[in-house]
Amino acid sequence: MNLADLGQHFSDEDEARAYLEKARWPEGPVCPHCGAMKKIYKLTPKAPPAPNPARRDDRKRTLRKGVWKCGACRKQFTVTVGTIFEHSHIPLDKWLLAVHLLCTSKKGSTANDLHRELGVTYKSAWFLERRIRRAISASRLR
Secondary structure (H helix, E strand, O other): OOOOHHHOOOHHHHHHHHHHHHOOOOOOOOOOOOOOOOOOEEOOOOOOOOOOOOOOOOOOOOOOOOOEEEEEEEEOOOOOOOOOOOOOOHHHHHHHHHHHHHHHHOOOHHHHHHHHHHHOOOOHHHHHHHHHHHHHHHHHHH
């Protein structure tokens, strides 16, 4: 795939998440906490309750997209748990484009290149590049 195809294929975070789920779990989701493959179900957000003017602290608790729950250990997880994408505020579609850019460039890409190409701040681009390069070097050591 070239960059234009990737940009169209991963036009939003939901498509990127679906791609990662299919790539990481080809036979269905696996709990990263206990390793169970059965009794795993996807959590769906409920409709938000009507606002109550009498309550001062009327927080709307919404469920993130792509959250799964294991019936064996009762823990929640997403496809990013245990990966370089974990604990990142950067959308998955930008992560996948950054991985593509770093792995396919002949002379290597810098954080400044990622900053310009992806439209993220330099600090975020540096974070992306550092995590991706660390993952690549760790996989070579194995």
